[in-house]
Each structure stands twice: as structure tokens, then as C-alpha cells.
Amino acid sequence: MTSRMGLGALRLTDRGWGPPVDRAAAVEVLRTAVDLGVGMIDTADSYGLGANEELIAEALRPYPEGVVIATKAGQSRPGVGEWVPLGRPEYLRQQAELSLRRLRVERVDLFYLHRVDPAVPLADQVGALAALRDEGKIDRIGLSEVDVDTLEAARAVTEISAVQNKYSADDRTWDAVLDHCTAEDIDFVPWRPIPVADDAVATVAAELGVAPAPVALAWLLARSPVVRPIPGTASPEHLRQNMTAESVRLSAEQIALIDRR
Template structure:
């Protein structure tokens, strides 16, 4: 594994591991998961030199953090734990956003218990709460840093102005947003602001929710009830157009003796040394395939072909439905 810096004195593995698919999500999100295999996947990733592990309170809710806590027990000194807060939820699932100072503290205390740690390495606001000034939210997060409960702060899917306002209150170590060969909008205003401010970038869904792995060749490959059947980019009218990106990635992969997933991740790594993607996995075999991308170097010709196949704005369909999209870039 290779390593990168997300900011001053914050070194992590060049690829982190997204733990969301491992527990508490259900078969409607990336298929069935096995808790024991999830724990084995995390522990194998640690053995491979992966240090950054990403979870969230809302994943489950709650049980995903518990799984990660179990997996890293006895290995705490080898991992960087990132978790997220900011949603309201009940027994029926998510009910809205809540980044009030009281909820920031409640969420942190709960995450610490579930993870079984004394300090969260990277604490993200999961989505911006339009009803709470970002200064109030980050101020509450900063107090957790002062108390030793959190080491570094992050934001997820925040807009450029929000990032600037947040960084004026307390240093922001990382911003998380979707970024991949088929989702490049962050190149417009988000990445330039992060680089101006010295903030690291953590792309989630770097494999296009599985599309860029090349394993999904038709919509029929998705299990019944899988939420991706309602994803605009997986729709009947867009699927074939977007498959052209995978065809180019597969051609490049074949030339390197690699997988399309490794090509997609290597492309992201080539976009800057301040970028640390977090591909999700729930099995050791897919995690191992993804992490091998850290050793793959694409040629200038490879990058040119991918740029031609997947220009910014060239993907067919929006990345989310209207409701989910309305919660981004606030």
C-alpha cells in the first residue's frame, strides 16, 4: 500500500475502505452482507496496509459502527476511523437532517461507544443542515476536538461557500463527496477551493455504485429490490450509454492485466496526491481487487482515452434522484 497526506500531519493509505455495505444496509443496498465476512474484510485490509476506514451513524443505523469497532479491536493503533453524523432517524429509517450543536454531541458520544474508542480520528458532518448555520455546527464539532473526543473535522457534500465558512471556524481536514469517472462535477468549484485551503478530498462511490467495476452488464444483473434499479444512471434509457465508459476501462485494464475497477480507481488517484478514494466492499475478494489499484500506474495515453470516454458532464443521467440531489452542495 502507498500513503498520502490529507493535510498537515494526517497521513493515510492512498485508498481507504468504505464500510457501508457490510452491515445494516440490507439486500436493497448492494445485496446481502455477512457480518463475519465484513469483519474479515476489514482485518484483511489492515493486513494489506489500509489505514482509513469509513462508516457513519446512519448506516444501519448504528450497527455499521459496531461492526467496525469489533473488527479493529486490538488493532486501534493501525487504523484511522472516520465516521459521520447529521441525520435524524427512527425505527423506520432516516427522517431528515439535524446538525444542531446538541445533536453533534449526542451523535459523537454514541459513535464513541459503538466504535469502542476514546477518540474519533475524523468526524464528518454527513450532510449540510440548511436550518443550522455551519458556524454553529463546526463550533460544536470544534469543542469535541478541544475535549479530545475528536481529532479532525470533515464535511460531506458541502458547497464551496459552506466549506470556506466552516474552515474559518476550525481547520477542516477533509471533504467527502462523490467523484469518479462518471461523476466529475467537483472539478468545477469544490476541488479548487479545497486546494486553496489545503483540505484533503475523499471521494465516495468511486466505482459508480458498482457500475464501473464492469460486473454489471445489464440491469437484470441487479437483484430484485436493489435501489440501483431506481438510480437515474442505471435506468433503461441511460444504462447503455454509460456502459461505453466501462468498455474503455475494460480495454485499458486488459492491457495492464488489471480489472476495470482498478483502472477507475487508478484514474482517481492520478487526479492529485490529495485525493484518497474509499471504495466500498463487503467481501475480501472485492476489497483486495480494489486495493491493488494503488500499484497501478496509468499511462498518458490511458488517461487520454478515459478523458475522451468520460468527460466532465458526459455521463447520461443525474447522479441521484431529485430528493437526494437536493441535499448536496449546500
């Protein structure tokens, strides 16, 4: 990857439901991200009901070398604001084929099981993705919102390259998963990685004379070498601000302050 920083593309398609309100602006954000050296563009079959993947293809094909295009399947969208896990193997295969078509690629760089479906054996869900990888339709397999036991159960079926869980300076629910990924050298991809408000992050930002967002992201980058944040934004200005995180240097005392919250 060009950078450890990525871009979560959900916000580019009308909060995940339908096509973008301003298509030209959304295309600009994606192209600006690549120009700034972003290492991963993260989407899903359910973002915009497929419109998000189509937007990425429109903006970025031919895809620049070094930029990972990651997508997901395993969540259905029966209505606005509704997300329902759906992990039947035939559905995952169908959605993977549709993602290939919409992204206009022969193989997806990184394909996640978006959520584990409790009504389907995990081995069947992960096995469906392993079969797609064996066929050359996906390169790497990831999981989203899983604990350590689920991750290890999936790894008993096939290799897992990435875990995407909600994680930030003010939400440490998945600390154990991040520590496990660090030990096993598995990419950990925090979604919603910027706190809405965090006093410790704000204090450090004031000390450094920068905005809180890059401080929160810099803390994540310092947390472990396997961390690859994917902050989402529809604003080129916020995107540029987020991408400065790799140049923010936090002292041990500042990291400890954010750690304590």
C-alpha cells in the same frame, strides 16, 4: 496513513440498515482490509443505526497504528432508505458521544458533518464539532457533500481537514471542490468512487489486462495527491482487487482518455 486507499464500511451492515447479515464475513472484510494496508475505515453513526461502528470495534480493536477510523453525524434515519439532515448542535454532540462508546475510543480520528442541515446555521453545526475537538473527543473535522463556498464558510469557523463528496470517473460534479482541496491541501475523500460502467475505464482496463475497478481508482489517485478513495464492498475478493489500484500505472494517454470520458 498506511495507504491512500480506504474502505467504506456501509455495505457491511445490511445496506446500512440493521446489523450485518453475516457477521463473521463482515469481520473478515475489515480484518482483511487492515492486513492489506488500508489507510482508512469510514463509517457513520447512521450506518446500521450504530451497528456498523460496533462491528468495526469488534473486528479491529485495538486499532492498528496508522489506520484512521472516520465516522460521521448529521443524518437521521427515520425509515429504511430515508436520510434526513439533522445538524442541531445538541444532536451532533449526542451522536459523537454515542460514536465514542460504540467505537470504544476516547477520541475519534476524523469526524464528519455528514450533511449540512439547511435549518441550522452552518456556524452552529461546525462550531459544535470544533467544541468537541477542543475537548479532545475528536481529532480532525471533515465535511460531506459540500461546495467550495460552504467549505470556506466552515473554514472561517474552524480548521477543516477533509471533504467527502461523491466523485468518480463518470461523476465530476465536484471537480471544483477537488481542485480547491488540492490547492489548500485538504484531504478529498471520494465516496462511491467506482463507476457502474465507463467506456474509457473499460478500454484502459483491457489494455492493461486488469479489472476496471482498480483502473478507476488508479485514475482517482493520479487525479490529485490529496485524493483518498473509500470504495465500499462486502467481498474480500473485491477488496483485494480494489487495493491493487496503487500498483496500477496509467500512462498520460490513458489518463487523458478517462479525463475526456
